[in-house]
Structure formats: C-alpha cells, structure tokens
Amino acid sequence: MKSSSIRLGVDIGGTFTDVVLEKHGKSFSTKVLTTYTAPENAIIDGMHQVCAKAGIAPGEIEQIIHGTTLATNALIERRGAKTAMITTQGFRDVIEMRTESRFEQYDLNLNLPEPLLPRQMRFTVPGRVNAKGEILVDLDRTEVEAVVYKIAQAGFESVAVGLIHSYLNPTHEELVRDVLEEKLPDVSVSISSEVSPQMREYERFNTVVANAYIKPLMASYLGRLEDRLREKGVTCRIFLMHSGGGIISIQNAADFPVRLVESGPAGGAVFAANVAARYGLDKVLSFDMGGTTAKICLIKNQTPKTARVFEVARTYRFKKGSGMPISIPVIDMVEIGAGGGSLAHVDAMRQIRVGPESAGSEPGPACYGRGGERPGVTDADLVLGKLDPESFAGGSIKLHPDNAQEALANHIGRTLDMEASEAAFGVAEVVDENMANAARVHAVENGEDLSEYTMIAFGGAAPLHAGRLCEKLGVERLLVPPGAGVGSAIGFLRAPFSFEANRSVYMKLSDFDGRKIKSLLSVLKTEATSFVRTCDEISPILSEFKVYMRYSGQGWEIPIDLTEEQAMNPDAATFEARFEEDYTKLFGRPVEGMDIEITVWSVNATTPPEKVAGVNAIDGEAAAKAAGQRPLFDAAMAQYLDADIVNRFDMSSGERATGPVAIVEDETTIIVPASRDAIRQPDGCIDVVMKG
C-alpha cells in the first residue's frame, strides 16, 4: 500500500526527537534534543539533517508520519487548556471519586491523584438516560443554556461533555454540544459518546476530559507544525501515529488528541512486529528498556496485542490504579519502573530493591561521576563487565568503575555482607527478576506460555538484560534488530492506516439478536472505514471484528476475534463456541450452565500490512572476529567468565559469536550469556540462540 518511496518518521520523546528518513529502501536517521517550548523546531532541524544525509530537499518527501509524547506530557504535567466539564446532575464527582479505593493498601499517608479538573470546573445538567438507552428525564435546552452562560462568563477554552449512559444514547450530549457550538463558537468541545463510547462512567468521563484538556494545545501544535513544514517546502500529507498502532490524519488527531497518548511506545511495538514479520514469527515478546522504565508487549501473528483501557500518568511507583484511566484502543503494554538509571537499595528485610526511583541523567548513576552516590542498574552492569567504561554511549560518557564499586559496596554490600561484585550481581538479578515477573504475569493474564515466544529487544538498556531475561523466562531465541535506538520512528513508517471504532452494548446469548448485531457492526465498520479513507483513498481496507464476552455475572470480559463472515452472519452457536474456546485457553475450563454476554463491540479498519521481505535466517558457521576480551559475569553460572568482545558492525552476515560474548555498538551492548550464541543475520539483526 505504501506507494510513497521517500518517507519521514518523527518521534518526539521526552529527551530526544528521533527522525528517520527512508529513501527507496535506504534509511537515514538522527537524534536531536527535544525542544519543549516549540517541539516543531526539533522536527525541522532533524528533517534538514536527514534530508542533507539523503541528498534530497524537503519538498521531495512524499509522506510524514509523526508520533509524540506531547499529549502524554501535557496530561502528566497538567499543562492543558482551561477546561470545564458538563455532566449529569447527581454525578458531578465521578472523575474525582474514582474507584473509591486505595491503590496501595499499605500506606497510611497515601494521597490519590487530583482529577484533571477541580470540582468548581464541573457543571451539571438535568436529563437522564437509562441502561437501555431510553430517556428517563428530558433535557431542556434552556437548562443547557444556563450552564453554557456560566461557562462563557468564566472564559473556559475547552469543554468536555460526559453524560450517564451516553454511549447508548448520545442525543443529550449532542444537544449540549450544539448549544455550546452555537453560543461559544471559539470554544473547543469534546463529547464522550464520540471520544470513547464505552460503558463505565469513570473511564469514559476521564477520557473525554483528557481529550478536551489537551485539544486546544494539540490543535495549535499540529497547526504550527504543518505551517512550519510547509514553509520549509514540504508538500506531502502529514499523518499521526495513534496509541493503537496505526496512523490517522492530522485532522482526526486534532479532534481526538487523546488517541495520541502513548504513540511513541506504540511505534516501538510496531517496529518489533515488523521484525517479527520478517522472520515469520507468530509469537513475540517485545522488550524495550531505557533509562527509567521497561516496556513489555505481546505480539501475536505479527500484531501487537491491544486493549481498550490503559492508565496514563501513574503517580505512585508505576502502581496500577495510581494514574488516570483512558479508554481508547491502545497497544497493551506493561510498564515497569526499571531502567539503566533505576536506583537500588536494601530494605528492612535485607532485600535488594531496584527502582522505580531513577537517577535520571543528572546526576545519573554513580559511575557517571557526576556526583551520584547511590548505585543504579548501570553501575551493576558496569561492575559485571557488561559495559566498557571507555565506550559507553559511543564514548561520549566516560564511566567510572571505582565509583560504581564504591556505591554498590556502600549501599548494598555493607548491609548484606557482600563484595561489590556480588552486590552488583544481586542488583542485576533483582531488576531482571522484576521484569521477568512482569512478563510472566502479563503472559498468564493472556493465557500465553512464554517458552514458545521469541524476544525482540530494543532501547538503550534492553540488549544488556535481554539475554538473562530469556534464560529466566525460558525463551529460546532473542533478536536484536539494527536501528534499535530510533525504533519507534522506524515503527511509524511500518504502521498501517487504521482506526478502531467501538461501542458498549449489552447482549446475552440467550437474547441473541443477529440482525441487531449485524447492523451495529456495520455501523462501526462504516465509521472506522471512513476515518481510514480520509488518509488513503485507494488501498483496500480490511475490517477486524472483535467482541468482548464473559459469563453473565463475571466482571471481566475477554476479547474474542471474529472473522468477517462470523461478524456479518452472526449466530449464537458460533459466538458461544468462540468464547468457550478462548475462555478455556485462558482459564483452563469452561463453566457449564452459565449464560454468556457480550459487552463491547469493536471494528478496526486498517489498510493491509506492508509487504515484508522475509529473512532467511541462517545458522552461522564462521566465527566472528573478537576485538578483545574482558571478564563478564554470567548470571546463570554465578561467576565471571572470560568473554570475547565483538564489534557489531564488524560481524558479517552468517558469522557466529560464541557466548559468553559482548557485542558492542555505539548505542548499546548485546550481552550474550554462556548458554547462548549470537548469529548475525542478513538484515543486520543479531540472533541470540541456545547453544547446541
């Protein structure tokens, strides 16, 4: 589908803006510092750099795909517009009362995150819809006008409208929107039945509020970006990566900016999915580890697993429930507070704890020699021989092993009666165990057995830890693709145009109504397809159907994929069989005698995945040439071993390096444990496989 042959991918991250230009299959990339006050400046700068490298003018670029953390950051840093909310009388505090529970049971001084909008910015109107979508109490236009008048007086820039059961019947929300648009044409309006038509008022209201809150900011940014690019001679269309792993138009992005949250990590998952496709791998675990967090995602059949709800801006040790829920289609990722900068300490039980507190880049871990005294994961990695002090980050940061040893001895070794090296081993084992546990739990929650999986690792710290993680998880194969440092931006260029539309409508299989289902799914299909059509006028558009089902009485739905045939000619027996099949896979056995219900319906419209040239993986024979040797601690053997050092870019296709070995490059080092060997594949991937 991608007819364009010169394409630009841009990922604005917290620290760096990554820019990748692909020209007829060749790729040129750069990293520039993110310019917070005017993020478009970094893009222009980066674009000029890669255009120069490729020898083209910006006008020759045929497509730009952009992803950004700006939306996420605006939510985390509370830098949104002056926003009001209009909700149903009696429910003013839904976004503040949350789930009425404490996400951490064992903290007497726990504080819950403040809602995005304080109470005085939340207004109510009468009118009430019931759980069947029928109007119980009418909403009178004059009542709406009274509230709109107050909003006008207060000078709000953006308004979120979230009414009870609006996902079933949006007429009241639409009335409020119409009055707002009529009376306050300059105010931005978001209504929950459009932004997130899903049952569960807390999630839906929070999502529409988040959308309204960042809408003026994102619309203004996207407008400026487009203007600046045009000024520089760019003529092509600009698209945005969304959290679900696809691409939408700049206009849709401006209307639904909440869908841009987590677009960067989504790009990373798409990048991994593309590598999976090259190798024909159907079960992949992507592992991305940077300075402060690690992210893990399951990729089945070359498609990242998606979810309907996720949490943004967690305020408390990355703990579930400490952020705000956003119910939009999203690539399902587990995020753990574990990165190179994560700090270690010993707790009251003499247990080593790592993270989520991070040393950041200033002062950084002790080994940076910038005044950091507490040991971080990077200190442990250095002492264990995983890093070369002289060539960290391409030699730009000189590491100080003495400082690392001292920090580990002072903060870990002394309490636990361990040498610095054993303390380092402990720190590395604990952080690896934390990540392995998160991966195991995520797999179990999805009914998957990781021993059948291949890991794909990217991000600065991932290749240092991925080998050990594979040992812990029983994963036999690990791929480290090239370009891992700008993986998300590359991922943007591999993503299809896509849009997922969904709706909460309850139906029990005992009241199965095939006509209603067909009509609902057709509406969703049309809606989703029309979004995709605005991006791509010619490609075929595929529809992926999914319903969320559970036994009546359960609170947890499981997603069931349906074929187009099953969706468009629905019958109860097929739905039941599909549900029982997936339920059994997840939970071991079906439950006899229970009615089954469907709660959410979703259609994802997408252009077909890009054709991928398969890689014929080769079983390396020739030995890779070592550039040197150093002692490298092997966690499984619990001792230092003499390991070769191999330069990644000296390895030719088909060469094999025998573990233990450190394969070094500017951005990172791939640690191959003694249990494994590494083969350089024709596409540049390092393929880490079990020995023998």
Next chain:
Amino acid sequence: MAQKPSNVAYQVMWNRLISVVEEQAQALVRTAFSTSVREAGDLSAGVYDTQGNMLAQAVTGTPGHVNAMADAVAHFIRRIGRQNILEGDVYITNDPWEATGHLHDITMVTPSFHKGVLVGFFACTAHIVDIGGRGFGADAQSVYEEGLYIPIMKFADRGEVDKTLVRIIRGNVREPDQLIGDIYALATCNEIGHRRLVDMMGEFDLDHLDGIAEFILDNSRRATIERIAALPQQTAEGEMTMDGFEKPITLMVKVSVEGDKIVSDFTGSSGVDKKGINCPLVYAKAYACYALKVAIAPEIPNNAASLAPFEITAPENTIVNALHPAPVALRHIVGHFVPDAVYDAFDKIVPGLVPAEGAGCLCNFQVSLRPRTDAPAPADAHRSEVLTFNSGGSGARPEHDGLNATAFPSGVMTMPIEATEHAGPVIIWRKELRPDSGGAGKTRGGLGQYMEVGAQEGHEFDIQAMFDRGAHPARGRRGGQNGAHTTIMRSDGAAMHVKGKQFVPHGERVIMAFPGGAGYGEPSERPMELVKRDLARGYISAETAAKVYGLSASEIAGVEAAIAKGDPS
C-alpha cells in the same frame, strides 16, 4: 543433592514467590462470579511451607483475610492428617472459625508435590455469591441458618473430584453453576501457583523449600521486631462505639508494646450480638493486625513471621471472639471498626502517626427488586438482586486530609453506576460527594457521599441496609471535629434505619448520606489557602468556612468571584 543457594538466589526466590501469589490472585479476580471478588478484591492467595507457615500472600482488596489465611493451612493439615495428604489432592472448607470468618468465604488448599515429595501448600479464598441459608444478611439467629457448612475435607482425592460433595453443594445453594464455577476457579488458581513453584524449584535446583522459608521468615521476623522494639514500650487503652443493630456495640482494646511483640487485648468489648454481625476472632485479629502493621511496618510483606509478633486476644463470646454457633455473616461491619478502636489506643503510645476515625465499615447495600404488587406490573418487570459497594470518607491524617469517599480499612472498589444499572432494574439517581461531611480540623476528614436509589418503572424493592455511624459519627482527634453521621430516608419523607431490610414502594427512592471522616487538629490551625480551596471546590459551604474556619465575608466573596471567573484552585 543441590548445594545451598546463594543470598542472591534467595533474594530472587522471595521476589518470585510474591509474584506467584499475586498471579494466583489475579487469575481469581478474572474468573470469579462473585461481585465482591471481582470488584472489591475480596479474595486471598498464599503459599505455605510443609509445616503450614505462610511464606507469601497476595495483597488484595481485603485485609480481612490476612491472619485468617495465615492460620488456615495449619487447620487443614491437622484435619486432613499428614498421612492422607497425597499428590493431586485439593481441600476445601468454609468454616468461619478455621478459615476466614463466615460461610460466604470458600477456602481451598492444594498440597504441592515436587519429585513425589510434599514441598508446600497453596491456599486461596474467595467471597462467593451465595451459600444457601437465609442469603447474605444479618438476620440469622445462628450460623446454621446462614447457609451450607463445608467442614475441612477433600474436594479432590488424588485428582478425583468428590461428586457427592458437588451434588450436596449444588443442592443447597441458589446459584449452583456460579458456585461450582468459583470452586473450580479456586482450584485452578492454586494449580497455577503450584506450577510456578515447581518451575522455580527446577531453576534453582531445589528439593525442598526449607532454605528459602528460613530466609523469608528470619528476615521478616527480624525486621518486624526491629520496628516494634523501636516503639515506646507502653500500654494504652482505646475504645469506640458503633450503632450495632438494636443496641450500640462498644469495642474496648488495650494495646501493649512488649519488646518483641504488640498485644491487643479486647477485654471489655460488647458481648455477642443476636444479629449476624459477630466476628470470629480470626477476622477481628486480621483487622487489628492490619491497623498496626500499616502504621509501623507497612512494607514488610505478610507471612507467618511478620504477622506473629502481632498478638490479639479477646474473651470468648465477645463480639470480636464469637464462638460457634453465633451468626457471623456480616462480620465485616464490626471488623471494619476494629482499626479505629486500635488507633484510639495506639495514638496514645505513638502520637502523630495514626489517622482520626473514618467512616469505618463500607456503606454497602443490596436491593431486591420485584414487579410492583400494588398495581398491575408491566410485562417486562422482573426480580433482581443488586449489591453495591460504597465508601464514606476516611479519617484525617496528621499531615494529610482524609480521603474523600474512599474505603479504609477495607480496600474495595465501587462499581460504575452504569454497570450497576445493567445488573438489574435499579436506578442510581445520585452518587456524589457530600459537602461539609468531613470533620473540620487542621487536616480535614474525607468527605462522605450522597446516594439516591430507586427502581425502574413498574418495580418496588427491599433495601438491605448495612450502614453504621448513624448515631456514632467518626470522632475527631486532637481538636479535630467529628465527621457527619449517616442519614437515610425515603423520598416521601418516611424514616428509615441504617441497618436491616426495608420496603420501598413503587415510585419512591431511598435518599442516603454516607458518613465523613473526622478531622485532626484544631480547625483554627488549618492553612487559609486550604480553607479557600475547599470552599472553591465546594468541599465546605460558605457557612462552614465562616463559622468553623473564620473566613471573612470578603474572603468568601473573593473565592466566589474566582469561581465565576473560572480560576483554578
């Protein structure tokens, strides 16, 4: 024989065991039918050594299972008999006294065998939908009326499920498919734990858990005792009074810090109640222990050694040590107040650490809807049972306001009202914060909430109220004021009670106001900007701002002007 694992290996194994039990618990949350499990996290999962010592327990929504679970496996070992513990077995009970406090909790235990040798046990507990009897409520005279009792016995013997038992269970409960589904879910959850344990033992080349058990228990014991030893070695008394059913219930407790242990003695507390709100000791113990542990050793994981130093005693046949056959179905109501009583004493030993009193027990109610009987009902009117979980405000902390409409000590979640309205022909007309309900103070008590509930056209209903603090609001600490008390009335003005099953005719609603938490410290010491913020947000009224906190008329006008301009606070 494998060599002794290193300290680093033990560190990893302890982490792993905690992860295993969390995973076990998550599996249950996803498969259980019971609302209180899936929404409220009313479940537990743990791993034990061969002696029945709990090594790790999942942190779930309820502290109520903490000690009960720790003790349960020892009862199973004793009742089943070591010689009868065989590979493939699964055990079951709902004994309130040997498991977790009422018949509505099913506990299942699975012995874990590795290379043919018993290496440990997994146990899990879930609150189930129905166990027969009178149904979930306080109306029984004795435990015999509260439902089917399953003594500790084998559910599966060497892999063979006891079909007779299954038939008896099925024949005695209202939702047999759901209950049997939950029982299998519990068994599966232990199985998941067992498989992960065996994987771990393989990875670390272990034949038994003795080494890791000793590592976990020694470190936990030492850490817990260090905390206790650092406290003032004193004794103090506390008490609190709650509404009860017909007459108020007083909890009395003497907390003594005694070197390597803290003893909480409930002598002097009220006797057993006629209604089913009595606590078996295990349950009161769990909440007393939780209250102390969260205050002085919150990060030490729950296990046999970290719990042992918290000793709880109570005379037999008191409300916190009800003996068989006292009715115990709603033991949570008393249990949820135990921390307030313990804190009343502990605050005298360690001032400035624990919160003021809060709403205490959850503000739960169940509505039983049916077609109206006073006039012809529409054809689609039907019967339905809907249970909701709601919270009042928590008590103000020394340095922080109490939490608005947030459960403490329980950790349950509420349900979305949109989901509740799908569960039956009920309408929740209102669910929002209750201004002026948080007790005033230097730090303010958390706000309670308003709720208003009615039925869809054509239905009438009974409401089973399980509230408290109607006559006994949360008491302020160190000059802080009391929280607002619970109120409940019918929309036609008819009076209603905070507890018990009450009829609501067609067309009427129940109007409820749930209690606020109490304040901490003198209101006059509250920073003015926080008073203004509370006023701007409508947490307090202008009247309270003026009368209690001394805000001047012009300051109040200033706040109101800021609201009209849409200024944030």
